[in-house]
Amino acid sequence: MHVLSVSSLKGGVGKTTVALGLASAALSRGLRTLVVDLDPQADATTALGATRELKESGAEVLRLPKLATVKRAIIASAWETLSGGVMDLLPGSPKVVEFDSPTPTKRDLWRLEEALSRVETDYDLVIIDTPPSLNGLTQLAWTASDKVLIVAEPSIFSVLAADRAIRAVAEISKQTAGRLQPLGVLVNRFIPASKEHQFRLAELQQLFGPGLLPEAIEEHSAVQQAQGAARPIHSWPGEIAIKTAQSFEVVLDKLFQQQPAEQGKRSSKRNLKSAKNTKIKRGVSLESVLDLVDEP
Secondary structure (H helix, E strand, C coil): CEEEEEECCCCCCCHHHHHHHHHHHHHHCCCEEEEEECCCCCHHHHHCCCCCCCCCCHHHHHHCCCHHHHHHHCEECCCCCCCCCEEEEECCCHHHHHHCCCCCCHHHHCHHHHHHHCCHHHCCEEEEECCCCCCHHHHHHHHCCCEEEEEECCCHHHHHHHHHHHHHHHHHHHHCCCCCEEEEEEECCECCCCHHHHHHHHHHHHHHHHHECCCCCECCHHHHHHHHCCCCHHHCCCHHHHHHHHHHHHHHHHHHHHCCCCCCCCCCCCCHHHHCCCCCCCCCCHHHHHHHHHCC
16 A cells, blocks of 8 residues: 655645545556545545535544544545546544644654554555645654655745745654655646746756656646536546646656555564664554654
8 A cells, every 4th residue: 555645835736636636547547545635624525525424534533543433434435436446535624633733742643654554455545635734634644654745836935835845754754764755746737828837837847856746737627627526537528637637647657656666564563673774664553653763
């Protein structure tokens, strides 16, 4: 199971749009996919068709990250699956702000990691939609992730936020003994005819070099229309939707190209001593992980 956080430290850049586009690409390839909505606004939850009142959500899972709670909270999305894939959802809720402290405890940081270890064999890919901040929810999402995709739009404030995010990923990576790595910076809502966007894109290229993904997602109404209809972009009609869907497929390819050939399973409890100097194995007991993190 590969875990990707889709993040931005600035709101309004289309972070949830990117998360849903990648989920659509994964579904079109027949992957078993789980979307974890950690944004208190829960826009991803709405776009995946979970509009009815839910008894349990990500908030309950974070409070008690045990198998029974996780299984009860995860629901099937409303997206049609024609390719044999699975699109499930751990719904978002305003109640998750309980875990969005600017200074989360070490135990809180590993709560989502523990929850995902319960369903490791159920999914090929987990996509986490994080809040647009660096508070507790984003930190615990990154702690549970293999990769972080930073979403930026071609504007000065977004460029600065992307730079802060990349530096923050490096800091969180130290807590996971190097397991967490940036997938790169993805430009979203790009308008090719805009001179301002062209200038900011060049600025991003200069700042991040190869860390900037070459595939910019262009601004088109088809994306918002598909989300409003609770449908994946791959099922939306029209040439623009097809082109946009292909852009998300390129980004998904990048994710799996970077995936290590051998990935420590979350359920593995072996080689804890070697994990002190290498990568923390997923799914070890929470107490053991905290012991490893606390050691110098």
